[in-house]
Structures are given as C-alpha cells and as structure tokens.
Amino acid sequence: MLLLRPDHIGDVLLTSPAIALLRASLPAAELTYVVGPWSADAARYGPSVDSLRTLSYPGFTRRPNASLLAPYSQLLREALRLRREAYDVAIVFRPDHWWGALLALAAAIPVRVGVATPETTPLLTHALPDSAGCHASERALDLARLALSAFGATTVSTPRAASLVFRVPPDAIEQAKRSWQEHSLTGRTVVALQPNAGMPLKSWPTDRWAELADALTERDIAVVLVGAPDDAVVLRQIQSRAHQVITFTDQPLAISAAIYARCTVLVAPDSGAAHLAAACGTPTVRLYGPAPPAVFGPWPPGPDQRVLLSDALPCISCGHLVDPPCGATRLPACLLAVGVDDVLNAIETLLPQG
Secondary structure, eight states: OEEEEOSOHHHHHHHHHHHHHHHHHOTTSOOEEEEOGGGHHHHHTSSOOSEEEEOOOTTSSSSOOSSTTHHHHHHHHHHHHHHHHTOSEEEEOSTTOHHHHHHHHHTTOSEEEEEEOTTTGGGOSEEEEOOTTOOHHHHHHHHHHHHHHHTTOOOOOOGGGGSOOOOOOHHHHHHHHHHHHHTTOTTSOEEEEOOOOSSGGGOOOHHHHHHHHHHHHHTTOEEEEEOOGGGHHHHHHHHHHSSSOEEEOSOOHHHHHHHHHHSSEEEEESSHHHHHHHHTTOOEEEEOSSSOHHHHSOSSOOTTEEEEOOOSSTTOSOOOSSSOTTOOSSSOHHHHTSOHHHHHHHHHHHSOOO
8 A cells, every 4th residue: 555645744744644544454464654855854753654764745845846847756756666567556646746646647647536526536446535624634534534444454443543643752852851951941830832834824923922022931831932943033033032042953853742741731723733742742822814714723622722713804724835825925814913912822722721
C-alpha cells in the first residue's frame, strides 16, 4: 500500500490517526509512506510503517518549478520506480492532489483512493465524496476505511486512531530535561509561544506576541519561545521587544515536541506546532482567522485545546489562505480581532488552580 501525503508538518500529524488505523487493520501489509522532506520527522515519529520515503512534491517546495515540464518529468521518473515495486493500493491523502493521483495512475497501481474533487476524480478508482467542513483527520480516516474496504480488509479499531500520534524519542526527552535544569524552569509554570504559522495570512502581529510574553512574565509565568531554523527571524523580533523570555530556536522537531511536553500551555496560530503539542498531551490556545477550525482545528476537540476565533466579522472563517475576499496579504482583520486579553483569559482557564 502506497500512502501519499505531500503537505507540511501539521497535515502529516492530522493524518497520523489514519496511518495508525491502516497499520492496526493490516498488520502484515507493507505500508510505504511518501512525504515531503519538510515533514519527514512528523512521519518518522508517527505510527509505524514499513518504509518511509521523502519526495520533493512539486508545488509544495515553496520555490518555483525549474520549468513547466519539471513536475511531469519528475512524475515519470517516480512512476517508473513505483511500477517496479508493484503496489496494490495507493491512497492520496490531500483532497485536490491531482499530481499524486496521476502518479498512482502512471505507476499502474490498480486501486487508487482519494477524495472526489474535479482535479482528482478522473484519476481514481475509489473516490470519497468531498464533504465540505469535514475535519481533516476524519477525512483521512474515511479514506483509510475506503481503502480497507476496497482491499477487502476489515477495519480494526485502535486507540491511536482516536488522536494524533507523535512518539517523542528518549534522547529528545533527555535534552529537554537538561534545558529545563539549565534555565531553572523545573517546577515552574511555563507557557510556550510558537508564533510562526507558515504563511502571513495565519500570523499574529509580532508586537502582540511580545505584549503577551510580558503579561505572562508579570504573572510569574515563565515564557519560552520555540521554533525551527526558519523561525529564527520572527523569534528574534519578539525577543527584542519582550523583557524576559527564553528562546529555543534551531530545534529539530523531536526536541520541540519534548519541550512542548514539559510546558503547561502552548500558544500558537493554526500551525503544525499546535498539533504537535496536542499530540504530546499539552494543552493549547490556538489563534484562528481565515482557516476554518472545523477542518483544521484540534483533533480530537477537547476542553484543553482552546480555539480563539473572533465573531466580530461576518466573513470569519472564509477558508481562503491565498487570496481572501478582504484583499489582505498579511495580518488579516479576522486575526487582528483576537486581542492579547483574549489570549490571556484563555490561558488562565488552562492553568493549574491553586
């Protein structure tokens, strides 16, 4: 079985319940999971598969294609390799990923499962109706169930299919423990801030992150800024404005996860960081604007996974992350409508009492 997931970290985490369901239902099957190199660690520490590969899917590399023909020549090379491996089933987890569906067709995979969108339906043998507003994790689970049915297999329930899966490795846990001791964080209430949403339309202003950090410090709450190498610039900007924060930057994903697991609360926009913290059992406060939380929000929803979404504008949430009707290219009004006090109040509800 070939599993295709071209997207970034959050999407791979949201797909982890479906991978767990496939593994539990097909313990003897060979599962090959193909993700982007940008998401490899999210898949590596997720549910067990037999083979994990990376593929720089065109359109997801955040850089332009070398030429108009480059995506098709890449598809041909990959399809020839997959043909030799003779897969029985392919699941295309991204709903509109016509390139992945075409890859499965060109690789002569007889059963091709995906979501019924105009781009993909002609290329699939089994298409799941595209249910507007369906949560991304539930849709991935439905695709897994459809593939199991097409394969003639019985769906086996597993607790891991009920939540996101990320297995923090022991060395990352130990490194986070040393960091806590180094910064005298042991025994303190610690709130983590991860401000980078991956795109401007899902981001909150830098000065508000700094204001939030200062307000938490005044309440004798330790504040840590956490980020990957690509987050260094925005973390420095916040650190320069805030009075007292501890910054963990240039962190591999597993170490970020171990840090989140030690925190009392994580505050983040709609991002992979929020899903990662939740997978580690950490309560979160999430800031949403154009992205609909009904589709990309916490999975499963729960009282310790708080979603902040303003009701001040009738267009919330429009679902447009590239060219919204309001014309915004960054810092949209829907996110600006979420204030620092709103976030502080949400954090207070998640802090241990007494």
